[in-house]
Structure formats: structure tokens, C-alpha cells
Amino acid sequence: MAAALLLGLFAPDTAIADDTWPVHGLVQGNNGKKSKNVSGIACSNLHGFRRACLVINDDAQPAQFVTLEDGAIHAGEMMPLIDNRFEGQALELDSEGVAYAEEFFYVIGSHRRPRDSEHNLGKKETVARIAASSQIVRFRAKAAMICLSSRGRQNFAQSSRRNRHSPTISIAG
Numbered sequence: 001m002a003a004a005l006l007l008g009l010f011a012p013d014t015a016i017a018d019d020t021w022p023v024h025g026l027v028q029g030n031n032g033k034k035s036k037n038v039s040g041i042a043c044s045n046l047h048g049f050r051r052a053c054l055v056i057n058d059d060a061q062p063a064q065f066v067t068l069e070d071g072a073i074h075a076g077e078m079m080p081l082i083d084n085r086f087e088g089q090a091l092e093l094d095s096e097g098v099a100y101a102e103e104f105f106y107v108i109g110s111h112r113r114p115r116d117s118e119h120n121l122g123k124k125e126t127v128a129r130i131a132a133s134s135q136i137v138r139f140r141a142k143a144a145m146i147c148l149s150s151r152g153r154q155n156f157a158q159s160s161r162r163n164r165h166s167p168t169i170s171i172a173g
Contacts, residue, residue: 019071021068021071021072021073022071022072022073023072023073023074023075024072024073024074024075025074025075025076026075027055027057027064027066027073027075028057028060028062028064028075028078029057029059029060030057030059030060035055035057035060037057037058037059038055038056038057039056039057039058039095039096039097039098040055040056040095040096040097040098041053041054041055041056041066041098042054042098042099042100042105042106043068043100044100044105044141049068049069049070050067050068050069051067051068052065052067052141053065053066053067053068054066054079054098054100054105054107054141055098056095056096056097056098056107057095058092058094058095058096058110059092059094060092060095061080061081061082061083061084061090061091061092061093062078062079062080062081063078063079063081063095063098063105063107064076064077064078064079065077065078065079079139081093081095081107081137082132082135082137084128084131084132086124086125086128086129087125091128091129091132091133092129092132092133093107093109093132093133093135093137094109094110094112094132094133095107095108095109095110096108096109096110100141103140103141104138104139104140104141105138105139105141106136106137106138107136107137108135108136108137109132109133109134109135109136110133111133111134112130112133113126113130
């Protein structure tokens, strides 16, 4: 019990479940439309506001930077994660998890076999889809690089792209 109380003292700030924050701008999903499948969010700092964060979507290739302010979310720039294609069509990373640690964002794909209940996918397409979703993407986004304007927008996607350390790490099966 003492350990649980001690851990509670060091827990990060959390939002109350009943709070709803308006989103300013468009958090994008597939094909630039409004996202319906946000899988996760990770922020480069855990305390206070303005927080620079990365939102992932399970049906889109890129992630999106957002800025959290106390009571509001501001949509920012898109960040390409993978460029896998099959016969010219973009394939999904199927992002399932996102984290931030020591100046790097990490995004992990689902590492799963694609759904194909009607058995329409051929072997080559199945293999291509598995390869696309079986990746961990890592890129540098130093908190010091985060340039938040007075409007709360963030503009560090280009800086992050220029400073990629190890953009994609493929993990087998």
C-alpha cells in the first residue's frame, strides 16, 4: 500500500475523464480526411502545457504532430512514417502504439496478418502488407527543436525529418 501511495505522488498530470477538449484544425486520417481511428498519442513532455505530441492513426501511413494546451488540441503537420506500396497503392503501417523517450518518438505497427475473410488477397499482397505493418519507426524530435508560435501551432516536422537518426527499423514477424 505504501508503494502504491508513493507511486501516486510521481504520476504524471492526467486529464479528468469528463473533460472534452476541442480540436483546432484537422486531425487527419486516411486520404487527408478527418481521422476516425486514432490509435495513440505521445508527448515529448509530461508536465505543464504546451505539450508537443505525436498522434498515430491505425489506417494511415503518416502520423501527425499536435500541440496540447490546457483545454485544447491544435492539429499540426503530418510526419511520413513509411513509404511501403503494393502495385502503386500505399500500404498501412497500421500504427498501434506510440511512445517518446530520450529525444525520439517511436511508432510500432500491428505486426499482424491482414484481414482477408473473403480470401481476395494474393500471396504477394499479403506478404507486402505484413512487411508494411511489421515495422518500428524511430525519429528524433528534440524538445529544444519544438517551435511553437504564438498561435499554438507547431512547426517541427521538417526539423525532425532533417534530423532523422534511424528512420525505420524493420522487425521480423
